[in-house]
Amino acid sequence: MKKFKTGIVGAGFIGIAHIENLRRLGNVEVIALSDRFDAEKKAKNLYIEHAYENYQTMIKELDLDFIHICTPNNTHFEIAKFALENNINVILEKPMTFTVEEAEKLTKLAKDKKLINAVNFHNRLYPTNIHIKNILHSKEIGDVISISGAYLQDWLLFDTDYSWRLNSKESGLTRAVADIGSHWMDLVEYLTGLRITEVLAEFKTQYPKRKKPIGNVESFSKSIDQEYKEVEIDTEDIALLLFKFDNGAIGSSTISQMSAGNKNNLNIEISGTKASIKWSLKDLENIYLGYRDEANKVIPKDLSITGDAASAIDYPAGHTEGFPDAIKQVFKEVYNQPEIKHYATFSDGLRQMILCDKIYQSAKNRQWVKIEE
Numbered sequence: 001m002k003k004f005k006t007g008i009v010g011a012g013f014i015g016i017a018h019i020e021n022l023r024r025l026g027n028v029e030v031i032a033l034s035d036r037f038d039a040e041k042k043a044k045n046l047y048i049e050h051a052y053e054n055y056q057t058m059i060k061e062l063d064l065d066f067i068h069i070c071t072p073n074n075t076h077f078e079i080a081k082f083a084l085e086n087n088i089n090v091i092l093e094k095p096m097t098f099t100v101e102e103a104e105k106l107t108k109l110a111k112d113k114k115l116i117n118a119v120n121f122h123n124r125l126y127p128t129n130i131h132i133k134n135i136l137h138s139k140e141i142g143d144v145i146s147i148s149g150a151y152l153q154d155w156l157l158f159d160t161d162y163s164w165r166l167n168s169k170e171s172g173l174t175r176a177v178a179d180i181g182s183h184w185m186d187l188v189e190y191l192t193g194l195r196i197t198e199v200l201a202e203f204k205t206q207y208p209k210r211k212k213p214i215g216n217v218e219s220f221s222k223s224i225d226q227e228y229k230e231v232e233i234d235t236e237d238i239a240l241l242l243f244k245f246d247n248g249a250i251g252s253s254t255i256s257q258m259s260a261g262n263k264n265n266l267n268i269e270i271s272g273t274k275a276s277i278k279w280s281l282k283d284l285e286n287i288y289l290g291y292r293d294e295a296n297k298v299i300p301k302d303l304s305i306t307g308d309a310a311s312a313i314d315y316p317a318g319h320t321e322g323f324p325d326a327i328k329q330v331f332k333e334v335y336n337q338p339e340i341k342h343y344a345t346f347s348d349g350l351r352q353m354i355l356c357d358k359i360y361q362s363a364k365n366r367q368w369v370k371i372e373e
């Protein structure tokens, strides 16, 4: 069996999750890591043979099959472009790029080069979500009339909390929306097959200035007793979003990185003409179906569940498959070509870049903005 040779660019929070979950597949060897900071030390700690501070040298020197790009958003384009031009398959972290134009260029380049391309919208790959997609497709809940929900976190609650994401020069025009709102919107469009046609957004930036620790801060890490400098914040902490969908359904979502007590809480409720369906990251192994004139139902993740959701189940019912497992399932599908099943491609990544851009325009101009197809 062929063993793929893979290089990782960026070994922070999510880069390490990529390495761990690639290793679980068995047919992928993570042979190299590139990181701008402490590449040697990070590679040694992760038992990776080759370390590079410069991703170009890594790509030129090694005969890689895939690279995974796990760096801040403003670097995704140049790294992905260089990899694709060198005929390497690319898995990008979300948001796909810094601008819509960059995402368009990468989508075209990957298509012209016929290279495998993916964006890690891993929430699609929870088995319960694949099952929800099947239920919605079967019209068991009737026609979708409204969709509501939220993606709430609290790791940026205090003005001493800091991440590169807070700076639009690294993050892009939107922060909370691009960072976690894109997961919510990608999941809703994936599950329902509906397309968002119009958006209205209200943004709030609680702290116009934050205290940035002096030195490098990795995501979700806490900085205690450090020296700070005050920096201006030009991205949103919270976004309230309204949506119109192409079948006439309406929707709303609250996106916040300042909701105390919510560590990583994505939830969705889809109401149809016959029933409604609910899912949440806090209870990710159960699907809740609600009825008006019969008993409500809870469907657990189980190998006996219908459709192709079984392809994303590697452990029996009652044995939770969570965040790392969903990422593993994305990689399993991507490396197991030519079948394309559920994972998000560059086209899906571009779609989210367009939605984020329209949401930014809406918040800035305080009006509904249409999404042209």
Ligand SMILES: NC(=O)c1ccc[n+]([C@@H]2O[C@H](COP(=O)([O-])OP(=O)(O)OC[C@H]3O[C@@H](n4cnc5c(N)ncnc54)[C@H](O)[C@@H]3O)[C@@H](O)[C@H]2O)c1
Pocket: 009, 010, 011, 012, 013, 014, 015, 034, 035, 036, 037, 055, 069, 070, 071, 072, 073, 075, 093, 094, 095, 120, 121, 122, 164, 179, 217, 218, 219
């Ligand atoms: N799919 C998900 O659920 C998920 C979760 C977290 C982060 N992400 C995405 O992953 C990306 C990275 O986020 P993170 O939270 O891991 O950030 P992080 O700050 O924890 O790690 C980023 C790493 O990239 C390195 N780096 C920075 N610039 C570089 C460059 N030019 N070349 C090589 N290395 C470089 C940094 O030294 C650091 O090790 C972002 O795009 C983010 O949106 C996705």
